[in-house]
Amino acid sequence: MTALLNDIWQFVTLDAPYNTRLVLRSVGVLGAACGAVGVFLLLRRRSLVADALAHAALPGVCMGFLLAVALGMDARSLGILLPAAAVAGAMSVASIHALTRLPRVREDAAIGIVLSVFFAVGVVLLGVIQGLPVSQKAGLNHFIFGHAATMSASDGRAILIASLITIAVLVVCFKELRLLCFDSSFAGGMGFSRIALDGILMSLVTLLTVIGLHAVGALLIVALLIIPAAAARFWTDRLGLTTVIATLIGGIGAYIGAASSAAEANVPTGPAIVLYCGALFLISMTAAPKRGLLIEYIRRVITNRRIGRQHLLRAMYERGEIAGNPLAPVFVDDLQERRSWPIHRVRRLLTRATRQGDVERVGGGHVLTPHGREAAARLVRAHRLWEHYLATRADVAPQELDRAADDIEHALGPRLIAELEAALRSQHAIRAGAMPDSPHELSRAEGSA
Amino acid sequence: MSGFHGFLVQDVPMLASGMLASVACALVGCFLVLRRLSLMGDAISHAVLPGIVAAFLLAGTLRGMPIFLGAAAAGVLTALLTELIHRVGRVETGAAMGVVFTVLFALGVLMLERTSGGGIHLDAECVLYGAMENVLWINAPSSAGEWFTAAAWAHFPRQVATLAAVAILNAVLIAALFKELRIAAFDPGLAASQGVNPAAMHYLLMTMVAITTIAAFEAVGSILVVAMLIVPGVIAHLYVNRLGAMLLLATLAAVIASAGGYAAAAAMNLNAAGMIGVMLGVLLIVACAFSPHGGWLRRRVVSRAIA
Numbered sequence: 001m002t003a004l005l006n007d008i009w010q011f012v013t014l015d016a017p018y019n020t021r022l023v024l025r026s027v028g029v030l031g032a033a034c035g036a037v038g039v040f041l042l043l044r045r046r047s048l049v050a051d052a053l054a055h056a057a058l059p060g061v062c063m064g065f066l067l068a069v070a071l072g073m074d075a076r077s078l079g080i081l082l083p084a085a086a087v088a089g090a091m092s093v094a095s096i097h098a099l100t101r102l103p104r105v106r107e108d109a110a111i112g113i114v115l116s117v118f119f120a121v122g123v124v125l126l127g128v129i130q131g132l133p134v135s136q137k138a139g140l141n142h143f144i145f146g147h148a149a150t151m152s153a154s155d156g157r158a159i160l161i162a163s164l165i166t167i168a169v170l171v172v173c174f175k176e177l178r179l180l181c182f183d184s185s186f187a188g189g190m191g192f193s194r195i196a197l198d199g200i201l202m203s204l205v206t207l208l209t210v211i212g213l214h215a216v217g218a219l220l221i222v223a224l225l226i227i228p229a230a231a232a233r234f235w236t237d238r239l240g241l242t243t244v245i246a247t248l249i250g251g252i253g254a255y256i257g258a259a260s261s262a263a264e265a266n267v268p269t270g271p272a273i274v275l276y277c278g279a280l281f282l283i284s285m286t287a288a289p290k291r292g293l294l295i296e297y298i299r300r301v302i303t304n305r306r307i308g309r310q311h312l313l314r315a316m317y318e319r320g321e322i323a324g325n326p327l328a329p330v331f332v333d334d335l336q337e338r339r340s341w342p343i344h345r346v347r348r349l350l351t352r353a354t355r356q357g358d359v360e361r362v363g364g365g366h367v368l369t370p371h372g373r374e375a376a377a378r379l380v381r382a383h384r385l386w387e388h389y390l391a392t393r394a395d396v397a398p399q400e401l402d403r404a405a406d407d408i409e410h411a412l413g414p415r416l417i418a419e420l421e422a423a424l425r426s427q428h429a430i431r432a433g434a435m436p437d438s439p440h441e442l443s444r445a446e447g448s449a
Numbered sequence: 450m451s452g453f454h455g456f457l458v459q460d461v462p463m464l465a466s467g468m469l470a471s472v473a474c475a476l477v478g479c480f481l482v483l484r485r486l487s488l489m490g491d492a493i494s495h496a497v498l499p500g501i502v503a504a505f506l507l508a509g510t511l512r513g514m515p516i517f518l519g520a521a522a523a524g525v526l527t528a529l530l531t532e533l534i535h536r537v538g539r540v541e542t543g544a545a546m547g548v549v550f551t552v553l554f555a556l557g558v559l560m561l562e563r564t565s566g567g568g569i570h571l572d573a574e575c576v577l578y579g580a581m582e583n584v585l586w587i588n589a590p591s592s593a594g595e596w597f598t599a600a601a602w603a604h605f606p607r608q609v610a611t612l613a614a615v616a617i618l619n620a621v622l623i624a625a626l627f628k629e630l631r632i633a634a635f636d637p638g639l640a641a642s643q644g645v646n647p648a649a650m651h652y653l654l655m656t657m658v659a660i661t662t663i664a665a666f667e668a669v670g671s672i673l674v675v676a677m678l679i680v681p682g683v684i685a686h687l688y689v690n691r692l693g694a695m696l697l698l699a700t701l702a703a704v705i706a707s708a709g710g711y712a713a714a715a716a717m718n719l720n721a722a723g724m725i726g727v728m729l730g731v732l733l734i735v736a737c738a739f740s741p742h743g744g745w746l747r748r749r750v751v752s753r754a755i756a
Contacts, residue, residue: 047544048488055672102687103743108543109487109683113733116491116676120726123673127720219495219554226547230540266562274555281548285538293537 019151020262026156027273028255030212031224033163035250036170037204038229039243043181044201048108050225052096052115053089053209054218058122060088062129069134078158082210089206092118155215162211166204170243173200178239220270223277224250231281234288249284253277305352307410312349313358313376314383315339316368322442326373329365377435383409384436385420391439392424398440454591462584462606464711467725469612470665471703474677476619477657479692479699482682483634484654488543489528490678492550493655494662494671496527498557501663506564517660524659525652527553581668581722584608608668615664619657623696630654631692669722677703680729687740702732 041047064084073080092114099110170177179187180197188194205225212221232246257273286293315338320326335346350366353359358372368376386405390396396404412420481487500523501516508515527549534545586609590601623630632640633650640647658678666674685698710725738746 042541042544045541045543047541047547048491051488051491051547099737101743102737102740102745104687104740105683105737106482106485106487108485109482109679112487112491112675112679113683113730116672116674117680117726117730117733119672120676120723120730123670123723124714124720124727127723131718219551219558222547223551223555226544227551230534230544230548233540234538268558268562271555271558271562274551275559278548278552278555281552285534291539 022153022156023151023262023269024255024258026151026159027216027258027269028251029163030159030208030216031228031254031273031277032247032251033166034208034212034221034224035228035232035246035248036243037166037201037208038225038227038250039232039239039246040170040177040181040201041205041225042229042233043239044198047226047229048111049093049096049202050205050209051222052092052111052118053206054213054221055115055122056088056092056118057085057210057213057218058088059118059125060085060091060122062122062125063088065129066125069132078154078214082158082214085210085213086206088118089210090202093202093206151215158211159215162207166208167247169200169204173197174240177201181239216273217270220273223274224254227274227277227281228253231277231284234284234291236290249277249280253280308345308349309353309356309358310379310410311339312353313368313372314379316359316366317373317376317380318438318442320368327367329362329367331365379409381435382412382417384438385417385424386412387439388424388436389420401440457590458586460711460715462586462609463581463721464708465609466581466584466606466612466668467707467711467721468704469609469616470668470674471677471681471707471725471729472700473612473616473619473661474665474674475681475699475703476616476623476696477654477661478678478680479682479685479696480630480634480654481658481678482686483692484651486654487679487683488546489531489655490658490662491675492531492546493524493527493658494666494674494678495550496553496557497523497659497663499523499553499560500526500557500659502557502560502564506560517663520659520663521656523553524655524662527659528652528655584668608664611664612668615661619661622653622657626650626653627693634692669725673722673726676726676729680733681706684729684733684736687736687742687744702729706732 038047038050041050061081061084064081067084068074068077068080095114095118096107096110099105099113100107105113176187176192176197177200179190179192180194180201184194187197208225209221212224228246228250229242231249232242235245236242253276254273257276258269260276261267261269261272284292287295289295312335315335316330317326319330319334319338320328332343332346332350335341335350336343339346341349350359353372354361354366357369358375359366360369383405386409387401390401390404391398478487478490481490497520500519500521502519503523504515504519507519510516527546530549531542531545534540534548535542538545540548584606586606587604590596590598595601629640629645630650632643632645633647637647640650662671662674662678665677669677681699681702682695684702685695689695689698706728707725710728711721713719713728714721714724736744738744741747
């Protein structure tokens, strides 16, 4: 294991044979560029169009080959095959668009149709080519599978140029593309041509797909266009930062994947890269500090505890008001009756509140500590102010007031409370700092008032 | 080898496997199209690979039940993971699907490479392009008397028998659960309120897709399976409004496309599986042009009438 890590490290640090270095660098750059474009593709909800593009390139490549043979040119020259693949890619995007104009054809069906029917045409053409009495036809299907390990220097150059063009266009058109992704009709209203902007985006995707397809295969291109972008969205809400993070994830995932494939036999490059990107996605989804599952879970627990504490304090305060004695001990049964909480929930809330010093045990029951009473009074006041507001301004029926206020009371800040006081002062005997009466009758069981 | 005997040895198995595969796919495909899960067909046809390899590693054979169980498990896993990433991670469905199927496919390829010493015969090209031409009925009956001998049937192509079984299974399941599948496809909420569990229907459908895919893609390849799954359903949906009619029309389109595609391929010496896909595309273009629901030509006629 350490030997393997050592090997990987050696490759990562570029202490590797020339060809491996070329593959690592090219694949890393391609991953970065795909990650960046993928973000916009994802926001346009077109991630899987990349899948269609990658498969639709096959008939293009075959047509290019046949054309070159017919013209008596070198049939394997990238100068013909790549433009032909790009034309097929553009046709596939146009076909998806044409199909979705039919009210009965959804976009997902259109993508699937174009992907598979174009590929079928490619399979037929491939059969034709295999029957031709010409040489050079071997390895044509590597256009679909790719062969990163045998990448040539010219492939590396093509990838580098395509990636740089992509990044440059994204930087220049960043504002316009952002507008397109978040509010395309507003972009139209601002005088930008939506078709032109979408065209730019799809051209970049086509360029990367065609160049990358030849070098690394369809599966890898699709994965690099989708996975880093989807992973980056967990880290931030800002588009610029998302793009940067997706670029990093794509670049790093591709680089490490290619390095580990070079370091160990029997690990094909494409799948290794996809799996490393998948691992980065998993890490992002669970551990990212903005929208990761872990942090969302923690946030939910904290919010639930805060709300639980507030409900408990208010229930105990109002219980004291009903009893006419704020220092009378409150029992688990009372709280259960008042809030219809399950008994284990009441116990848990009381235990936590005791530990935090809001509540203390007296005899068989609990009373609010001075600190707890103060907090509770603040909460009850906010609750009642909001109830009064709902009753006078929103005509909410008295029996619904308590529930309606329940939803909002946890979010009432000091500024809003001051505003509520000011708004209600003219109509009610509400004075700053004093506890208003409940606008509905307080009863032992809440909601049945 | 007489003409008819050659027909039995070569043409009948290919024609039958193409036709049965496309019919089996068309039946489940209608529901994918209606549920807007068309791309789930694409995702599952890739993602069954690790299921197949795992089943092979565990059972040591590429035939029979283990492979189907592995594929079904992989199909359900794809659907589950996609749902999970979409719901919990709030990633758009298409992208979630893309993440899941590329990773699972990569895992399958890796498993394949790592175990290639085990003599597994599943090269990636066969998975992509299929090998319909390899479906032969060796020892097909050459005279009337041989039809009733065991030797003639002993070599009846396994793929054709499997595809026939899957096509029948799909037809029977859809007939038996027609109401449940229909209500779950059109209105999951209503289905739940009527006591039909839409999630159960969803995963049943995904299992059927996985099983159909694996039965079909040995013959036609994993990408052409997608055409067979989606295109007939879309063609039918362009013409009719009722689910029953849609299923029948989709089956008809599948039969016509596979027969026509095979005939064209035989006449011009082309790849048969590819030609079936092309023929489906041709039928689709016709349907798009003449669809009574906003077809291209129809729309032109209407706008001219208005003008």
